[in-house]
Each structure stands twice: as structure tokens, then as C-alpha cells.
């Protein structure tokens with residue numbers, strides 16, 4: 001059973017991000033991470049005749065939050081297919097695109113989804129419950145080197161090699177299928193003091209791999225760059241350094257690697273103008289109200 005009585009998700013940096021989209025009542029907008037619909041509802045409150053908003057989410061649970069509003073269309077899909085769905089809906093160009101990346105509170109609070117080490121249950125972690133490998137599939141099938149790489153790359157864990165090695169040894173005896181079994185294997189590697197922080201990193205790394213988050217983000221950022229009108233805004237909220245680097249790079253250079261392309265005169269050729277040079281972060285009051293906003297970073301760029 002899910003924990004239905006909990007709030008699905010409290011939107012993060014709501015006003016600065018929606019203000020950053022420069023909404024016009026008759027414009028066309030996309031929220032690629034609909035979730036609990038907090039940002040989408042704020043966008044819709046600013047739309048009038050001719051205005052439209054497409055809201056993407058790959059998780060079918062988000063459908064319970066669909067807004068009954070003539071200006072709104074829900075798209076149950078991975079945002080990596082942004083380009084295809086814009087074409088499907090006969091939309092050639094859009095005025096602004098918002099992405100509030102990662103998982104929602106609902107994912108962490110639902111004991112059955114396998115995102116949180118607070119609960120026991122299946123090691124799943126798929127945002128789209130209908131597709132792809134689960135975290136258990138990865139833990140039980142990746143070779144030691146691949147496991148170590150993913151913990152190092154996506155969790156920035158210093159003991160990634162040791163971690164991979166204990167997992168491979170344990171699974172030779174018996175498959176690891178639940179969070180409880182997984183914790184039993186890995187917990188002895190972490191001191192009590194840092195245990196929660198380190199476990200959060202392990203779970204983040206697995207979640208990124210399960211959902212192919214970096215690949216999906218890259219594809220969406222390129223599709224968004226192409227879909228935006230001149231003057232249109234790309235507005236992105238990130239929660240960890242890897243996704244933030246990709247977003248910063250595309251906004252500065254037009255590519256996710258951050259390669260500077262210069263013209264004959266030495267000017268950097270980029271499709272964007274930065275709206276905020278410094279990242280926008282939640283203030284103390286927001287962090288106190290909503291501790292999950294702590295790591296949020298908001299970046300806004302305008303298409304030239």
C-alpha cells in the first residue's frame with residue numbers, strides 16, 4: 001500500500017522558477033516533470049485564451065494529480081521524447097520549458113517503490129513501473145567493475161570498489177532482492193556517524209542508473225534547445241552536481257560537455273543568454289518548511 005495521506009510533493013522554488021518562465025497568457029509552455037502538479041498549477045493560473053501547457057511525467061502515479069483545465073494536456077512519457085510529443089501535438093515552437101528534476105517526495109514516501117532505505121521492500125526504484133531494469137536487476141547482474149563505476153560516478157562514493165566487491169561476494173551466495181537484504185550487505189562498510197549520508201549516496205547512484213537519468217536529461221536538454229522560440233526560456237531545477245553541471249554547460253555553451261565553440265572573432269557561439277549568472281537557491285525559510293529543497297539549484301537561460 002502507498003501512503004496516500006502524505007502530501008504528494010511540495011513544489012520547490014515555485015515562484016522564482018515560474019516567474020523565470022516569463023509566462024504570457026496566450027503562450028505555449030511545457031512542464032517536463034509534472035509530479036504533484038505544483039509548478040503546473042501556478043503556470044496554469046497565469047494562462048488565458050490561447051494559452052497551453054503540456055505536462056510530462058513518466059510515472060503513472062502522477063496521473064492522480066492531473067489538473068482539470070482546458071489549457072492543460074498530460075503526457076505520460078519520459079521527457080527524453082519531448083521532440084516527438086511536441087510534433088504529435090502539432091507544436092512547432094514553445095515559449096518556455098520547465099524541468100524540476102529527479103524524484104518527488106511521493107517516490108520516497110511510498111514504501112512499495114524501493115527508493116528509500118527507511119522501508120523494507122522490493123529493490124525497484126523505477127519511476128516508470130512498466131519498463132526497464134529494477135535496482136535488484138542491476139545489483140544482481142552488473143559485473144563488479146560496472147557496479148563500482150556507477151557508485152563512483154553517480155554517488156561520488158569513495159569506497160565504490162569495496163562496495164562493489166562486497167555486493168558481488170554476497171550475491172554469489174544468494175540473490176539480493178529486498179532493501180533489507182541489500183542493507184545487511186552494505187551497512188557494515190559505513191561508520192554509524194556517516195551511515196545515513198553514505199546510504200543516501202548509494203541509493204541515489206542506483207536510482208540514476210535504473211532510470212537512465214543522465215541520458216534522458218541530455219536528450220531532453222537538446223530537444224528543449226531546439227524547441228524554444230527566440231526569447232523563450234529554459235528553466236531548470238537540479239538536485240545534484242552531475243545534473244547541475246550538464247544544465248550549466250548547455251546554458252553556457254549549447255552542449256552538455258561544455259565545449260566552447262568560438263566564431264572568427266573569438267566570441268563563444270551559444271544558443272542562450274544566461275538570465276541568472278549565479279544559481280538561485282532556496283532561502284532559509286523554504287529549507288525549514290521543506291527540507292528536501294536544501295540541495296536545489298535553479299538556472300534560467302533565454303534562447304537568443
Ligand SMILES: C[S@@+](CC[C@H](N)C(=O)[O-])C[C@H]1O[C@@H](n2cnc3c(N)ncnc32)[C@H](O)[C@@H]1O
Pocket residue numbers: 009010011012032033034035036037038039040056057058059062077078079080100101102103104127216217
Ligand atoms: C521533483 S518531481 C517534480 C515535482 C513537480 N514540479 C511538482 O511541483 O509537484 C520530478 C517528477 O518528474 C518525473 N520525472 C523524472 N524524470 C523524468 C523523465 N525522464 N521523464 C518524465 N518524467 C520524469 C518524476 O516521476 C517526478 O514525478
